[in-house]
Every structure is written in C-alpha cells, then in structure tokens.
Amino acid sequence: MSKVALNAQAPDFTLDDFEGHPVRLSDYRGCKNVVLVLNRGFF
Amino acid sequence: MAQLRRDYDRFVERDAEVIVVGPDDADAFADYWREERLPFIGLPDPSSSVLKRYGQEFNLFKLGRMPAQAIVDKAGRVRYLHYGRSMSDIPSGEQLLDILDELNRQDERAATKRQTTDDTDDTDILRSRR
Numbered sequence: 005m006s007k008v009a010l011n012a013q014a015p016d017f018t019l020d021d022f023e024g025h026p027v028r029l030s031d032y033r034g035c036k037n038v039v040l041v042l043n044r045g046f047f
Numbered sequence: 048m049a050q051l052r053r054d055y056d057r058f059v060e061r062d063a064e065v066i067v068v069g070p071d072d073a074d075a076f077a078d079y080w081r082e083e084r085l086p087f088i089g090l091p092d093p094s095s096s097v098l099k100r101y102g103q104e105f106n107l108f109k110l111g112r113m114p115a116q117a118i119v120d121k122a123g124r125v126r127y128l129h130y131g132r133s134m135s136d137i138p139s140g141e142q143l144l145d146i147l148d149e150l151n152r153q154d155e156r157a158a159t160k161r162q163t164t165d166d167t168d169d170t171d172i173l174r175s176r177r
Contacts, residue, residue, distance in 0.1 A: 014119040017097045019090040022076035033123040036064050042102045042115040043069035046079050
C-alpha cells in the first residue's frame with residue numbers, strides 16, 4: 005500500500021459516514037479540494 | 048471542531064470539503080455532530096484503517112494518535128500534511144484557508160496556461176510536467 009507523501013497522489017479510501025452513506029476520497033477529484041482532519045477521538 | 052464550524056463557509060467558498068475521520072463509532076459521531084451542529088462530513092473509522100494510513104504512529108507514551116491534517120487538491124494530490132506533536136498542536140483555520148487560496152491560485156494559473164498553449168506543440172511537454 006502506498007504511503008501518504010507530500011505532492012504525491014493521496015491514497016484513496018472509502019468509509020461510510022455516520023448515517024451510512026459511503027464517502028470516497030477520489031469522488032472529489034476534479035471538483036473540490038479536501039481538508040482531511042484526522043482526529044484522535046471526541047473524549 | 049468549533050473553529051472548523053465557524054470557518055466552514057469560508058472553506059466552501061474556496062471549493063473545499065471538510066472531512067473529519069475519527070476512531071469513534073457511528074453513534075458517537077452522530078451524537079457529537081448533533082450536539083455541536085457540525086456542517087461537514089464525519090467518517091467513523093473504528094478499525095482505524097484510514098487513520099493508520101494517513102495519521103502518524105502511536106506516540107511513545109501510548110496515549111494514542113495525535114491529531115493530523117492533510118489537504119488534498121483537486122488533482123487528488125496531497126499538498127499539505129501536518130502531524131500534531133500534542134493534542135493542541137493543530138493548524139489554525141486561517142493557515143488552512145491560506146493554503147487553499149494558494150492552491151486555487153495555482154489551479155487558475157495552470158488553467159490559463161493550458162488555454163494559451165492549447166494550439167501549440169508544447170501541450171505534451173506541459174502534460175508531462177504536471
């Protein structure tokens with residue numbers, strides 16, 4: 005698996021949002037920038 | 048998260064979507080999103096598959112992963128990566144917005160360049176440089 009590196013293609017992923025709708029990173033390609041926030045947790 | 052909520056409209060103005068990934072489950076996300084009235088996308092990642100890939104390794108004290116942020120441009124490339132050294136080591140909204148402004152400026156310049164060179168033989172060279 006490719007690693008995340010600056011100026012390289014972002015590794016794609018799909019996760020379901022908390023309402024069950026799949027969200028795929030590459031779906032934003034060509035139309036939007038994505039600010040990805042990786043959280044540790046809410047508590 | 049409160050800061051991201053405050054700045055959300057300004058992210059949207061810059062053609063950006065905000066996606067928050069965390070290790071909590073869908074119910075915890077739903078509760079938190081309702082309580083905080085968050086407008087952006089929340090992705091539970093209980094198996095930490097994306098967090099492992101995009102985040103940093105667990106720190107020495109086993110307190111868990113520190114927060115990290117990335118900006119992916121419209122071409123799908125990682126243009127900004129920030130690994131927090133502590134829970135409070137988070138870039139400001141202004142910093143992220145500035146980066147998006149710069150990315151959008153670069154996009155516009157590239158688009159103009161493509162237009163003006165469309166009918167020349169340089170297009171292949173340009174493509175290979177992109």
